[in-house]
Amino acid sequence: xxxxxxxxxxxxxxxxxxxxxxxxxxxxxxxxxxxxxxxxxxxxxxxxxxxxxxxxxxxxxxxxxxxxxxxxxxxxxxxxxxxxxxxxxxxxxxxxxxxxxxxxxxxxxxxxxxxxxxxxxxxx
Numbered sequence: 001x002x003x004x005x006x007x008x009x010x011x012x013x014x015x016x017x018x019x020x021x022x023x024x025x026x027x028x029x030x031x032x033x034x035x036x037x038x039x040x041x042x043x044x045x046x047x048x049x050x051x052x053x054x055x056x057x058x059x060x061x062x063x064x065x066x067x068x069x070x071x072x073x074x075x076x077x078x079x080x081x082x083x084x085x086x087x088x089x090x091x092x093x094x095x096x097x098x099x100x101x102x103x104x105x106x107x108x109x110x111x112x113x114x115x116x117x118x119x120x121x122x123x124x
Contacts, residue, residue, distance in 0.1 A: 002027035002113040006096045009118030017084040020118060022096030027113065029077035033099050035111055036070065036081045038092035038120075045095070049081055050105035059105045064090075086122045093117040 008020040022034065035050035049070040050059045058070050064083075072079045079096065097111035104110045 002098060004096050004098055004113045004115040006094060006115045006118040009094060009120045011121045011123065012086055014086060014088055014122055014124050016086050016122075017082070018086060018120065019080055019082045020094055020096075020120070022079045022115060024077045024079075024098060024113075027098060029072075029098075030074040031100065033102055033105060033110070034070075034072055034079040035097045035099070035105060036079075037095045037097060037108060038090075039095070039117075040089075040092040043092075045108060047106040047108070048094070051079065052102040052105065054102060057102075061106070083120075086120075088122050088124050091120060091122045093119050 003025045006022050031053050033052045036048040037045050038048050039045040047061050051070045067085045069082045095117045096115045098113040099111035101110040
């Protein structure tokens, strides 16, 4: 059974940078598309970024494009999202997910395994 575990969240100030990590076990990481989603208080879960497994094509939500960068290290079975120029509206619980599909990367239904999330709080 695959497992996904996020780390790296915390409290930062607006304009700061932060890198989240997501490690996996129990699945062949190199054959999984990896995604990051987030859920702010009182809101639904939304797509943040995703990276496919075969050609490592990356996708981003418009709200984070140009500020967030997703990358993967197949040797370490880990995916990262480097977040810079953080804004208060980036405050949310960030979830990592793994799935086999390489299309509809922005849809939560494309993912089979989910982590428990890591809190990111951006203060003004």
